[in-house]
Amino acid sequence: MLQVEKLRKAFDGFQAIADANLSVPKGEVVAVIGPNGAGKSTLFNLITGHLQADSGHIRFQREEITNLAPYKICHKGMARSFQLINIFSSLTVFENVQTSVLAKHRLDRNYFTPSRKLLIPETLEVLESFGLLDFKDRSCSALSYGDQKVLEIAIALGSKPELLLLDEPTAGMSSEETRKIVNLIKHLSQEKGLTILITEHDMELVFDVAQKIMVLHQGKTIAQGLPEDIRNNKSVQNAYLGEQNDVRR
Numbered sequence: 285m286l287q288v289e290k291l292r293k294a295f296d297g298f299q300a301i302a303d304a305n306l307s308v309p310k311g312e313v314v315a316v317i318g319p320n321g322a323g324k325s326t327l328f329n330l331i332t333g334h335l336q337a338d339s340g341h342i343r344f345q346r347e348e349i350t351n352l353a354p355y356k357i358c359h360k361g362m363a364r365s366f367q368l369i370n371i372f373s374s375l376t377v378f379e380n381v382q383t384s385v386l387a388k389h390r391l392d393r394n395y396f397t398p399s400r401k402l403l404i405p406e407t408l409e410v411l412e413s414f415g416l417l418d419f420k421d422r423s424c425s426a427l428s429y430g431d432q433k434v435l436e437i438a439i440a441l442g443s444k445p446e447l448l449l450l451d452e453p454t455a456g457m458s459s460e461e462t463r464k465i466v467n468l469i470k471h472l473s474q475e476k477g478l479t480i481l482i483t484e485h486d487m488e489l490v491f492d493v494a495q496k497i498m499v500l501h502q503g504k505t506i507a508q509g510l511p512e513d514i515r516n517n518k519s520v521q522n523a524y525l526g527e528q529n530d531v532r533r
């Protein structure tokens with residue numbers, strides 16, 4: 285579904301992505317792991333068009349999407365959540381999800397009908413599937429951190445994507461909130477057949493949810509394969525030596 289080939293990106297001469305290669309098969313959960321500063325967020329920003337690549341290729345559903353604008357990539361069926369929660373905190377839970385459902389149907393610029401009257405059943409359906417129906421009229425700022433993250437994923441899915449990118453979805457979460465996100469990822473993958481690309485420092489989570497793992501080190505893909513192969517890979521173990529997150533744990 286997604287192929288990244290020989291991708292490169294430098295910031296003022298610093299090669300943040302030096303040679304990234306990644307293949308995400310349809311229907312799988314694929315994790316990108318790597319020590320701090322390996323280039324995981326930069327890679328995500330390149331894939332979603334939030335950064336421009338210097339060279340290399342990104343193909344989504346066999347179509348070249350390298351350096352397209354983020355909204356064009358989104359309309360092709362890719363959605364993401366960010367490392368820091370990215371919701372409109374002054375809007376209600378319902379309004380946040382409705383905004384993304386409207387965008388999917390390209391009704392966010394409909395000047396003739398008040399947008400709050402559009403696509404109500406579809407918005408309610410998304411809220412229900414995420415267990416957020418009871419909170420629909422609440423201001424987002426009143427939600428717990430964990431529920432805000434669930435809401436952010438619900439917003440991303442409001443656009444009915446084929447591929448969902450999750451950038452460190454459990455950063456800063458309690459173990460209970462983390463469990464909720466793990467269950468959500470499994471549900472979206474197993475029940476809804478969604479393809480998911482995730483970056484995460486929590487190795488327990490990665491080995492629990494991912495069918496395939498790609499390891500990034502100093503901007504280069506150093507390994508890509510089944511979780512067990514990655515766990516036993518010597519270069520991966522070396523890349524993690526001295527790091528807080530030991531891949532063998």
Ligand SMILES: Nc1ncnc2c1ncn2[C@@H]1O[C@H](COP(=O)(O)OP(=O)(O)OP(=O)(O)O)[C@@H](O)[C@H]1O
Pocket residue numbers: 295298300318319320321322323324325326327
């Ligand atoms: N806009 C930027 N300008 C300059 N350098 C940047 C920029 N964005 C990232 N970098 C650098 O690129 C490298 C990779 O950063 P990136 O955030 O992609 O790593 P990461 O693997 O996501 O790290 P972490 O796990 O800590 O989130 C780092 O050295 C970072 O300082």
